[in-house]
Amino acid sequence: MLKNFWHACEFSSAVTNKPKQIVMLNQRFVLYRNSQGQVVALKDQCPHRGAALSLGWVKDDSIRCPYHGWKFQADGKCTHIPANAPGTAIPKKACVDTYPVQEKYGFVWLFYGDLPEAERHPLPTIPEYVFSNLHPVEYECTENANYARVMEANMDFAHVIAVHKKSFGQRIPVHKTIEYQVEEDNWSGVATVIYESLGNSKSFLNFLLGGRPQLTTRLSFFLPNFTLSEISIGRDGSFDIKLNVLIAHLPIDETTTVIKRAFYRNVLTLPWLDGFFKKLDYKLAEEDALVVSSLYSQPMPKISQELHVAADALALAYRKLRQKYLAKGWELQSNMSQLDNLNEHQAQASSTSVMNSCVTKTS
Numbered sequence: 001m002l003k004n005f006w007h008a009c010e011f012s013s014a015v016t017n018k019p020k021q022i023v024m025l026n027q028r029f030v031l032y033r034n035s036q037g038q039v040v041a042l043k044d045q046c047p048h049r050g051a052a053l054s055l056g057w058v059k060d061d062s063i064r065c066p067y068h069g070w071k072f073q074a075d076g077k078c079t080h081i082p083a084n085a086p087g088t089a090i091p092k093k094a095c096v097d098t099y100p101v102q103e104k105y106g107f108v109w110l111f112y113g114d115l116p117e118a119e120r121h122p123l124p125t126i127p128e129y130v131f132s133n134l135h136p137v138e139y140e141c142t143e144n145a146n147y148a149r150v151m152e153a154n155m156d157f158a159h160v161i162a163v164h165k166k167s168f169g170q171r172i173p174v175h176k177t178i179e180y181q182v183e184e185d186n187w188s189g190v191a192t193v194i195y196e197s198l199g200n201s202k203s204f205l206n207f208l209l210g211g212r213p214q215l216t217t218r219l220s221f222f223l224p225n226f227t228l229s230e231i232s233i234g235r236d237g238s239f240d241i242k243l244n245v246l247i248a249h250l251p252i253d254e255t256t257t258v259i260k261r262a263f264y265r266n267v268l269t270l271p272w273l274d275g276f277f278k279k280l281d282y283k284l285a286e287e288d289a290l291v292v293s294s295l296y297s298q299p300m301p302k303i304s305q306e307l308h309v310a311a312d313a314l315a316l317a318y319r320k321l322r323q324k325y326l327a328k329g330w331e332l333q334s335n336m337s338q339l340d341n342l343n344e345h346q347a348q349a350s351s352t353s354v355m356n357s358c359v360t361k362t363s
């Protein structure tokens with residue numbers, strides 16, 4: 001897990017004036033929206049007895065602890081202790097940690113670390129065409145796998161042939177080595193692979209498109225926890241089916257990841273079809289989860305400990321970049337005592353399945 005980055009941590013639409021708990025990086029956070037519409041992020045732990053503030057309530061832009069009602073402002077300062085007479089001094093230590101937050105691309109981004117503002121990496125730049133005239137469906141689920149491993153599956157061009165064999169992988173023609181150029185900067189990478197003549201010539205889709213279409217897959221990663229998959233199916237550019245998936249991977253601990261997926265489409269955009277597309281996307285996520293949770297080493301091993309071929313170039317770029325920041329001392333160590341004490345009050349991972357707690361939200 002990395003510190004000193006902006007982590008995508010929640011759908012913007014899920015944050016209201018009702019406190020919302022986020023579990024990530026072995027910590028609890030609480031988010032709420034103030035009367036100006038701005039998102040506030042605090043540590044989800046009252047300094048009095050440690051109660052989860054997310055079980056409390058928001059009033060006058062401040063959050064009240066559910067246990068003894070202490071009131072905390074957006075800057076974390078306690079301004080009222082109901083058990084004390086008015087005018088009683090408030091202890092200086094009655095203060096909660098706060099975190100910078102931003103909203104972009106339908107997600108809330110939380111900065112966790114100790115880097116001065118001027119030195120922080122910016123949020124990703126995602127072109128407008130990824131969203132414009134496309135209809136989204138959002139949902140989340142939990143995978144029993146390491147977040148970096150889950151993330152890697154979402155930037156893996158070759159896995160579709162095997163992992164998604166039963167759903168669509170067998171339609172993808174691979175006649176030559178999958179190889180491509182990776183464009184990278186200091187914290188992200190992107191690559192494109194084009195497959196000619198998708199599917200069989202008699203399929204309904206090909207009939208609609210007037211022949212066997214081309215499949216263009218453009219995959220991007222953004223440290224520390226975000227990926228974008230852009231999938232385009234078409235023949236000559238006259239009409240392309242576009243499916244774009246933005247995914248936030250929340251590292252809960254070394255073997256648990258909450259994924260929040262926003263799936264955009266330009267076809268069959270009627271809202272009543274959202275359930276169908278959610279199911280379709282969920283099935284793919286489930287196929288990934290089954291295999292990724294089986295990986296022998298969940299924490300990402302050293303690059304030299306596994307084998308790599310040309311098709312793995314984007315994942316390798318991700319590993320190298322990640323390694324660069326870990327070597328810089330930006331690794332967050334697992335704190336087991338904190339982990340044991342999470343006491344999440346929302347559904348999280350179960351030990352019996354690879355995926356669970358699927359929550360759908362469409363917009």
Ligand code: FES
Nearest residue numbers: 046048049065068
């Ligand atoms: S634990 Fe929060 S006010 Fe007592």
Ligand SMILES: [Fe+2]
Nearest residue numbers: 153163284288
């Ligand atoms: Fe996949």
